[in-house]
Amino acid sequence: xxxxxxxxxxxxxxxxxxxxxxxxxxxxxxxxxxxxxxxxxxxxxxxxxxxxxxxxxxxxxxxxxxxxxxxxxxxxxxxxxxxxxxxxxxxxxxxxxxxxxxxxxxxxxxxxxxxxxxxxxxxxxxxxxxxxxxxxxxxxxxxxxxxxxxxxxxxxxxxxxxxxxxxxxxxxxxxxxxxxxxxxxxxxxxxxxxxxxxxxxxxxxxxxxxxxxxxxxxxxxxxxxxxxxxxxxxxxxxxxxxxxxxxxxxxxxxxxx
Numbered sequence: 001x002x003x004x005x006x007x008x009x010x011x012x013x014x015x016x017x018x019x020x021x022x023x024x025x026x027x028x029x030x031x032x033x034x035x036x037x038x039x040x041x042x043x044x045x046x047x048x049x050x051x052x053x054x055x056x057x058x059x060x061x062x063x064x065x066x067x068x069x070x071x072x073x074x075x076x077x078x079x080x081x082x083x084x085x086x087x088x089x090x091x092x093x094x095x096x097x098x099x100x101x102x103x104x105x106x107x108x109x110x111x112x113x114x115x116x117x118x119x120x121x122x123x124x125x126x127x128x129x130x131x132x133x134x135x136x137x138x139x140x141x142x143x144x145x146x147x148x149x150x151x152x153x154x155x156x157x158x159x160x161x162x163x164x165x166x167x168x169x170x171x172x173x174x175x176x177x178x179x180x181x182x183x184x185x186x187x188x189x190x191x192x193x194x195x196x197x198x199x200x201x202x203x204x205x206x207x208x209x210x211x212x213x214x215x216x217x218x219x220x221x222x223x224x225x226x227x228x229x230x231x232x233x234x235x236x237x238x239x240x241x242x243x244x245x246x247x248x249x250x251x252x253x254x255x256x257x
Contacts, residue, residue, distance in 0.1 A: 012057060099122050127237055134209060206234055
């Protein structure tokens with residue numbers, strides 16, 4: 001466990017994994033209900049396979065980082081992508097090349113960051129990323145709300161988020177199911193992305209359809225490879241770890257050369 005002071009007094013938790021000094025860093029922005037620990041050992045496994053060092057962190061409001069300081073707005077993912085992530089990179093990886101591997105909200109954050117065209121960003125992998133709100137997205141969050149109220153989801157999340165569980169969950173759930181968030185859309189930013197991308201999603205993802213992948217691939221300016229995994233839900237890296245490790249390793253090794 002290591003801490004950064006973000007803003008005036010917010011503590012942000014991060015961890016690093018060792019790798020070869022001549023390899024790019026792998027940076028893992030987590031999902032909308034996620035944290036360092038919810039990645040399980042996937043980042044370490046990918047780092048071991050590729051020889052790359054790795055960086056994982058709890059965004060503000062999650063895991064062992066500070067509580068959210070205010071209510072979310074329609075720009076909350078932009079704030080994480082354009083303020084928090086650059087701060088973490090500058091503080092922990094100054095001057096280092098890196099590849100982003102973002103899941104769900106972390107995938108959307110990775111896309112927004114990629115559109116900023118940082119010279120040290122070599123490529124981006126998205127897993128179940130969103131670029132607009134679909135009816136299935138809202139329905140999936142509504143089901144999660146029911147599970148949380150019944151206590152099933154809440155118990156699981158509390159293991160990772162402790163006393164932030166309630167605030168973290170409702171910040172996510174209320175945002176995605178609010179009428180004012182239905183117009184959220186970041187397709188406009190995709191044409192600014194020129195780095196190589198790997199775009200993964202499960203066919204049975206309860207929060208989005210393949211229309212998300214289609215939009216990312218068609219609208220981005222750089223080479224983007226779509227991969228839809230059959231019989232797979234919102235967490236391809238956990239549901240099919242060996243397959244996704246192989247796919248991501250090939251992508252990373254291509255860029256690292």
